[in-house]
Amino acid sequence: MIEIIDLEKSFNGQEVLKGINLTILDREVVAIIGESGGGKSVLLKHLIGILKPDKGKILVDGVDITKVGRRELDRIRDRFGVVFQGSALFDSMTIFENVAFPLNEKTKLGKNEIQGKALRALEDVGLKGIENKYPSEISGGMKRRVALARALVIGPDTIFFDEPTTGLDPIILHSIHRLIIDTHVKYNFTGIIISHEIPEIFDVADKVAMLYQGTIVAAGTPEEIRKNSNPVVKQFTSSCRDELTKSLS
Amino acid sequence: MKKFDVELAAGFFLLIGILALAFISIKLGKLEVLGGGGYALYAEFEKAGGVKVGSSVEIAGVEIGKVKSIRLDSNYQALVGFVINKGINIQDDAIASIKTKGLIGEKYVQITPGGSDKILSNGGKIRETESSIDIEDLISKYVYGKV
Amino acid sequence: MEKLLRVLGRWGLSVVRTMGRMIIFLAESLYLIFSPPFKFNLLLRQIRFFGTKSLVVILLTGAFTGMVLAIQLFYTLRKFGSDALLGPAVALSLIRELGPVLSALMVTGRAGSSLTAEIGIMRISEQIDVLTTMALNPLRYLSVPNIVAGIIVFPLLAAIYDVIGIYGGYVVGVKLLGLSSGTYFSQMENFLDMSDIRMGIYKSVSFGIIVSWVSCYKGYHTDETGYGAEGVSKATTEAVVMSSVLILVWDYFLGSVLL
Structure with a gap:
C-alpha cells in the first residue's frame, strides 16, 4: 500500500504540489490524470524517490521513503518497475540487452535463465523477433512495449507508468492500454499510471485521481469521476471528449 | 549501429600504446627493466659543477656506469653517487675525476683504476678524487700568467 | 548597491556550490572504482571510445607537432x-609538455564533447533515472x-604522440635539414x-x-545548464x-610543483 500524505513541493518559489493526499491499495490500478504541466510527473518522481518533497510523507507499506537512507530506498526500489515517458531505453544496447539488463545487474541468474526470462517478458508484451535490433530501429509503440517488458522482467510489486501513451496514434494507444490490462492480470502488480488520455484511461484504471493546480480535486472509480459535479473535473473530462471528437471528425 | 568487436579494438589500442610507452621509457628514459644489475659507489668532490644525474662514468673511454645522485654533504663537498655495472671491479685506490668531453662538451666522470688488491664493494667510497676543471679559472690563470 | 552585492553573492554561492558538487561527484566516482562489482565490458568500451577512436587524430597531430617543433627549434638552435x-x-618538449597537453586537448575535442552529449541525452531521455529507479x-x-x-588511455595516447612526434622531428631534422x-x-x-x-605520465x-x-559531470547535470536539446549543447560546450x-592551468601547476 502506498499512502501519500500532505505532499508539498515548490521549485524556485513556485508551488507545484500543494498538499497531495492519496492512498493506493495493493494490486489496484490507479490513474492520476490532470492537465499537462500540472505536476503529475513531479508527483511520480516523488513516488519513485528521484525528487524529495519540501513537506509531507510517502509511506510505502508503512515506511516513509522521503526520510530513509539510500540503501533502504534502494531496497524499496527493488520492488518497483518504472515505464518512463519516452520509454528511456538504453540507446547503446539491443532490445534484448535492454530487457536482460535488470536481470544481469540485479540477479545472479545464469546466462540461459536470463535469456529465457527476457524472451518470455518480450513475448508477454507481444514482441518477438526484434531482440537484436537497437531502440533507434523500432517504432514508438514498440519502444513502450519494450520498456514495459524491462519493468516486468524482475517481477516488481508496483509498476509506475509515466504517460505511457503520449505521442501514439489512437490504435496503438488502445493496444498499449490493452497490454497494461493483460499484463496486470498476468503479473498482478499495483499499477500507477500518469495519463491525460481521457476517457480511454477510464477503461484501464480501477481508480482515477485528478490532479489540478497542485491538489487532488477528485478521486474515485471511473464512474464516480464521470459523474463528479465539480466544475473543474467536469470541464476536464468533457473538454477532452470534445477534443477527441474534433480530432476524429 | 552495428555490433563491433570492442575487445579487439580496445586491445589493439592498448598494445600500440604500451609499445610506445615502453619505447620511450626503455630507449630514452633508460629504464632498467631487467633489474639492470650494478652496485653503488660514492665519491666526494670539491667541485662537481656540470655533472648531472645520468652522466656517464667511464674507464678508458668505455662507459661502465652512470651518476645516480648528487648532493652536498656535511663538509660542503659534493657527494656524487654512481651505479657501476656488475663485473667491473674498482680498487679502493682508484681515482675518480670529472672531465669534459671536448673543450665545452658535457661533463663525465672518469675513473682511473688503482693498483691495490682491495676491491670496493656496494656502498664503498672512492677516496681519491679530482674535481672538474673550471675553464674560466684556467683562462684567467693563463691570462695573468700563472700557468 | 545592495542589489549589486546580492548579485555578486548569488554568483559566488553558485560557483562554490557547483565546485562542491563536482568534487563530491569525483569523490563518489573514485570510491566506486574500488568497490565491486566492476564493469569490465563498459571499461573496454570506453577504452575503445577514448583510445582506439582517437588514434588517427593523435597520429596526425603528433607527426605535425614534431615536424613543426623540429623546424622552429632548428633555426633557433643554429643561431647558437x-x-x-x-x-x-624536440624530445624534451614533446615528452614533458606538448605530448601530454596536446593529446589531452585533442581527446577533449574528439571524445570529451561526445561523451558529454551522450550522457546528457541519457539524462534528458530519463535513461539515468531508469538506473536510479532500478x-x-x-x-x-x-x-x-x-x-x-x-587514467589508462591518456598516458598511452601521450606516449604514442611522443613517439610519432619524435619521428616527425626526425624526418624534418635529418631528411630535410640535413642533421646526421x-x-x-x-x-x-x-x-x-x-x-x-x-x-x-x-x-x-x-x-x-x-x-x-x-x-561526465557536465553531461550528468545537463538539466542544470538548460532545458532539453539546448541544455545538452550548452553542457557540451561548457x-x-x-x-x-x-x-x-593544471599543466602549469604540475610543471611548477614537479620541476
Whole structure:
C-alpha cells in the first residue's frame, strides 16, 4: 500500500504540489490524470524517490521513503518497475540487452535463465523477433512495449507508468492500454499510471485521481469521476471528449 | 549501429600504446627493466659543477656506469653517487675525476683504476678524487700568467 | 548597491556550490572504482571510445607537432651553433609538455564533447533515472568506466604522440635539414631521463581524470545548464571549455610543483 500524505513541493518559489493526499491499495490500478504541466510527473518522481518533497510523507507499506537512507530506498526500489515517458531505453544496447539488463545487474541468474526470462517478458508484451535490433530501429509503440517488458522482467510489486501513451496514434494507444490490462492480470502488480488520455484511461484504471493546480480535486472509480459535479473535473473530462471528437471528425 | 568487436579494438589500442610507452621509457628514459644489475659507489668532490644525474662514468673511454645522485654533504663537498655495472671491479685506490668531453662538451666522470688488491664493494667510497676543471679559472690563470 | 552585492553573492554561492558538487561527484566516482562489482565490458568500451577512436587524430597531430617543433627549434638552435641538440630539444618538449597537453586537448575535442552529449541525452531521455529507479548507482555505469579509461588511455595516447612526434622531428631534422641521424637520437638518450618521462605520465594521468570527470559531470547535470536539446549543447560546450582550461592551468601547476 502506498499512502501519500500532505505532499508539498515548490521549485524556485513556485508551488507545484500543494498538499497531495492519496492512498493506493495493493494490486489496484490507479490513474492520476490532470492537465499537462500540472505536476503529475513531479508527483511520480516523488513516488519513485528521484525528487524529495519540501513537506509531507510517502509511506510505502508503512515506511516513509522521503526520510530513509539510500540503501533502504534502494531496497524499496527493488520492488518497483518504472515505464518512463519516452520509454528511456538504453540507446547503446539491443532490445534484448535492454530487457536482460535488470536481470544481469540485479540477479545472479545464469546466462540461459536470463535469456529465457527476457524472451518470455518480450513475448508477454507481444514482441518477438526484434531482440537484436537497437531502440533507434523500432517504432514508438514498440519502444513502450519494450520498456514495459524491462519493468516486468524482475517481477516488481508496483509498476509506475509515466504517460505511457503520449505521442501514439489512437490504435496503438488502445493496444498499449490493452497490454497494461493483460499484463496486470498476468503479473498482478499495483499499477500507477500518469495519463491525460481521457476517457480511454477510464477503461484501464480501477481508480482515477485528478490532479489540478497542485491538489487532488477528485478521486474515485471511473464512474464516480464521470459523474463528479465539480466544475473543474467536469470541464476536464468533457473538454477532452470534445477534443477527441474534433480530432476524429 | 552495428555490433563491433570492442575487445579487439580496445586491445589493439592498448598494445600500440604500451609499445610506445615502453619505447620511450626503455630507449630514452633508460629504464632498467631487467633489474639492470650494478652496485653503488660514492665519491666526494670539491667541485662537481656540470655533472648531472645520468652522466656517464667511464674507464678508458668505455662507459661502465652512470651518476645516480648528487648532493652536498656535511663538509660542503659534493657527494656524487654512481651505479657501476656488475663485473667491473674498482680498487679502493682508484681515482675518480670529472672531465669534459671536448673543450665545452658535457661533463663525465672518469675513473682511473688503482693498483691495490682491495676491491670496493656496494656502498664503498672512492677516496681519491679530482674535481672538474673550471675553464674560466684556467683562462684567467693563463691570462695573468700563472700557468 | 545592495542589489549589486546580492548579485555578486548569488554568483559566488553558485560557483562554490557547483565546485562542491563536482568534487563530491569525483569523490563518489573514485570510491566506486574500488568497490565491486566492476564493469569490465563498459571499461573496454570506453577504452575503445577514448583510445582506439582517437588514434588517427593523435597520429596526425603528433607527426605535425614534431615536424613543426623540429623546424622552429632548428633555426633557433643554429643561431647558437648547437643544432646537434635538436633531438633532445624536440624530445624534451614533446615528452614533458606538448605530448601530454596536446593529446589531452585533442581527446577533449574528439571524445570529451561526445561523451558529454551522450550522457546528457541519457539524462534528458530519463535513461539515468531508469538506473536510479532500478536501485543501481548511475555513476558506476557512467562516470567510473570513463575515469578509469581516462587514467589508462591518456598516458598511452601521450606516449604514442611522443613517439610519432619524435619521428616527425626526425624526418624534418635529418631528411630535410640535413642533421646526421646518429646525433639526433644519441643526444636524445643523453639528455632524457626517466624523471622526464615520469613527469609526462603524471601529467597525462591527471589530464585523463580531468577530462573524463568534467565531461561526465557536465553531461550528468545537463538539466542544470538548460532545458532539453539546448541544455545538452550548452553542457557540451561548457565541458570542452572547462576541460581545456583546466588542462592548461593544471599543466602549469604540475610543471611548477614537479620541476
